[in-house]
Amino acid sequence: MNAIINGVNCRIVCGRLSYKLNCLRSETMDKKMRFAIIGCGRIAPKHAESIVALEEAELVAVCDIIPERAQAFADKYGAKPYTSYEEMLAKEEIDVVTIATESDLHAPIGITCAKAGKHVMVEKPMAMTLASADELIRTCHEEGVKLSVIHQNRYNKSIKLMRQALEEGRFGKLTHGQATVRWNRNDAYYAQAPWRGTKLQDGGVLMNQSIHNIDLLQWTLGPVESVFGYTRTALRKIEMEDVGVAVIKFKNGALGVIEAASTIYPKNIEETLNIFGETGSVMVGGIAVNRIETWEFPDSEEEKKQIFDSQENDPPNVYGFGHREVMKDMIDAIREDRTPAIPGEEGRKALEIILAIYKCQETKEPVVFPLSE
CATH class of the missing domain: 3.40.50.720 (NAD(P)-binding Rossmann-like Domain)
Incomplete structure (x- = not known):
């Protein structure tokens, strides 16, 4: 009882x-x-x-x-x-x-x-x-x-289409990719605040302008094995780099190339992400990786036509259209008690790549991951 x-x-x-x-x-x-x-x-x-x-x-x-x-x-x-x-x-x-x-x-x-x-x-x-x-x-x-x-930029329509193709295995074995930022940030931009372009407070074109694109490259090609790069302060009156180039070896064997510059004359030209694999090639361009320029998979002609017919126009600035979706994801993550789509662990990955490129300037050697600061 x-x-x-x-x-x-x-x-x-x-x-x-x-x-x-x-x-x-x-x-x-x-x-x-x-x-x-x-x-x-x-x-x-x-x-x-x-x-x-x-x-x-x-x-x-x-x-x-x-x-x-x-x-x-x-x-x-x-x-x-x-x-x-x-x-x-x-x-x-x-x-x-x-x-x-x-x-x-x-x-x-x-x-x-x-x-x-x-x-x-x-x-x-x-x-x-x-x-x-x-x-x-x-x-x-x-x-x-x-x-x-x-x-x-992970929420750009172009990037979401590319990511879906990746998750469906349509690229086959990934071979290589390229992340390019060719923008203009003149001396007046850096003069807006004394911290811009400094080592301790801001970083250079890799840390400030190119980090979004580096995030997309590593998000696509996977965990990093090693990095080697060069940086240069070519034109701007700043402490850190206004031009940077690097190569990445990923753990899956794919190779990556990074090109970043804030010295482009006379204005922003492009931010591009190109991904190539055994059975697929996608090139995303526009002012802020917002427009698919190449979409090649087996039997993709009809799909390609639909994609090109529904392309977004360039955004009014390089910040793109994705901020609202990032905010919406946080709201949903709180309500559903789940991890946000881009948690701190994800944000850390691009940071590690950039810091490794900076370390190369001191060691003159490739940096093997994980990075030791």
Whole structure:
């Protein structure tokens, strides 16, 4: 009899617990995710525009150390301005923080936000060293919050089509690939802020402009075995490189080539990703890897025509169209309690490649992975 009673009581308790969990889950699904942005500079409008365009989200607060910039940004997007992100975290009810400051602050600010119980979205590069990237990843895991690195080009329509073909095995054995960024960043661009182009706070064209494309190359061709590269400061008055080239050997035997330049005259020309395999060739071009230029697989003529007929136009700038989908993925990851599509571990991979290229400038030798800083 006691066993029966205990069993009934257990079912009642479990039922109540299940009911509470379902209520909490329903509440999470119904409420809007409250976002805050730290850093109101060059890329921040893409964050704000993406957040306010999502029905599931609202922008509640923004922060910048320049009061006038914080106020103007807040007025434009209907948020509350702050000049101290610590004060903002303490006063506002925030679910997700996006970090768009100078690069060396990404990891420390992300760590502070994670310790405050906020989910973290961080611009590229996620950190300036592997040690700080690992600390950010570890802290988010320990605090039970989500971490997403904003590599929005993974959501380009062209890249999603290429990725689908890859996952279906249509390339066969991968042979090689090339990631190219040919853009213009003149002296006026670097003069906008004293940290631009510096070793400790920003990096050069590889770390700042080409990192998205390097992310796509490694995402496609797989884990890295070794890297060798050269960098040069050819034209710009900066501490780090404005031109960089490198070769990568991947663990699956494929080879990769990286070319990055912010010296292109007179304006941005292209960002391209070319992937070649035993039974497939895809070349993605445009201003920001947004347009398929070559699509060759066995019996792909009809498919190719459909793809070319539905091509997107070039975006208005090199930032592309993918930020909204990155934000949407974070919302879904929170609601579904899953890992974001581009977690910290993924953002770390491109960072490791770039740091390895920088190390080559010191050692004059190929760097075998994993990289030891």
